[in-house]
Amino acid sequence: MPLYDHNRGDIPGTTIFDGKEAMKGYALNKMCFSFNKAENREEFLRDEKAYCDKFGLNDRQREAILNKNVLGMIAAGGNVYYLAKFAGIFHLDVQDIGAQQTGMTKEAFKAMLISHRGA
Amino acid sequence: MAKIVGALTTSHIPAIGNAISKGLHEEDYWKPFFQGFEQVHAWLDRVQPDVAVMVFNDHGLNFFLDNLPTFAVGAATEYRTEDEGWGLPVLPPYHGYPEFSWHIIESLVEEEFDIATCQEMAVDHAFINPMRLFWPGKNPPPIRTVPVHVNTVQHPMPKPSRCYQLGKALGRAIDSFPEDLKVLVIGTGGLSHQLDGTRAGFINKEFDLMCLEKLISDPEALTHYSIDELVELAGTQGTEVIMWLIARAAMTGRVTKVHSHYHIPISNTAAGVLLLENAA
Numbered sequence: 001m002p003l004y005d006h007n008r009g010d011i012p013g014t015t016i017f018d019g020k021e022a023m024k025g026y027a028l029n030k031m032c033f034s035f036n037k038a039e040n041r042e043e044f045l046r047d048e049k050a051y052c053d054k055f056g057l058n059d060r061q062r063e064a065i066l067n068k069n070v071l072g073m074i075a076a077g078g079n080v081y082y083l084a085k086f087a088g089i090f091h092l093d094v095q096d097i098g099a100q101q102t103g104m105t106k107e108a109f110k111a112m113l114i115s116h117r118g119a
Numbered sequence: 120m121a122k123i124v125g126a127l128t129t130s131h132i133p134a135i136g137n138a139i140s141k142g143l144h145e146e147d148y149w150k151p152f153f154q155g156f157e158q159v160h161a162w163l164d165r166v167q168p169d170v171a172v173m174v175f176n177d178h179g180l181n182f183f184l185d186n187l188p189t190f191a192v193g194a195a196t197e198y199r200t201e202d203e204g205w206g207l208p209v210l211p212p213y214h215g216y217p218e219f220s221w222h223i224i225e226s227l228v229e230e231e232f233d234i235a236t237c238q239e240m241a242v243d244h245a246f247i248n249p250m251r252l253f254w255p256g257k258n259p260p261p262i263r264t265v266p267v268h269v270n271t272v273q274h275p276m277p278k279p280s281r282c283y284q285l286g287k288a289l290g291r292a293i294d295s296f297p298e299d300l301k302v303l304v305i306g307t308g309g310l311s312h313q314l315d316g317t318r319a320g321f322i323n324k325e326f327d328l329m330c331l332e333k334l335i336s337d338p339e340a341l342t343h344y345s346i347d348e349l350v351e352l353a354g355t356q357g358t359e360v361i362m363w364l365i366a367r368a369a370m371t372g373r374v375t376k377v378h379s380h381y382h383i384p385i386s387n388t389a390a391g392v393l394l395l396e397n398a399a
Binding site: 004006010011012013014015016017018019022026029030032033035036037038041070071074079080081082083084085087088089091093094095097098101102103109112113114116117118 | 133134178179180183184185201202203204205206272273274275313314315316317318319320322324347350351355356383384386387389
């Protein structure tokens, strides 16, 4: 395994954003980085598909974006810090995307977080 | 000569910025978190530091993957805030101290830390939220700042052992600046949390409490972890504890704990605060 591949499958449910992921996800992450600017967020909302094309997203990245599928974006090389900027366009916070990724309701996800307090 | 008066570390969760803007301090969800800062405010009032060296990680505001330094030191007269994409307010810029920045840059490079330097830098919630927590209502606070950015966006991230050494070098750099200044070293991020993947929502209270204890008495113990081990034990974003380790390692004198606080959860994160005083 090359040194730039940190994903050895030993941490469940986790993709380490390493060089391999960074190569795979560059276009997707570059598009999401552009969402720091309000005019880019507006341009995306006017024509989502055209905006994806402008950044050269591959089919897998494009499908994940159009479906707002966070696990799909991560599988396509997305980095969560940039994806959070995409989520922000739709006013989704990290608990919304946590709930989506774990298949829980947001309320159940929040209850799970509180349960970490323990006894 | 400049003197390090303490190290102050906190989580920097984006939601904190919204809670401050909306004045949610007394709400049930937020009260136990904000109460953790009362003793910090009293200490800052008493000690009145002149400069804050701010160790933090950019989350894709100033740096993108086209050009991502592992370590970068700001050397600007001011540090602006910008739209991060999800609604935190843009605030007036923070005061810089470029002469002190360049002294630190020279000293670090002399010690073979080949850092990037930035004469312009936008700072994100990892810088802003701690400032708003420590100096409430003061935008910007009456303190000059030197930002030290550490990459935790993309692996390979700097090893905890290297971060510890960087902190040591940072402490020597600060101590050798020939101005009478009280310097506070701030580290932001953590504690355990994971935003991405089916493991999202992971928190490890036992590991966090161990870190809080070791940071006081035996910070070198944390240098034995690899970054991948930190991901496993503290979550993908829990690696930010390296910012705390750098701030702690910068302390050069006899270290005593003034205050610590730990609260689960704020947003997806276990939120911690630690204030250490540095006696000569």
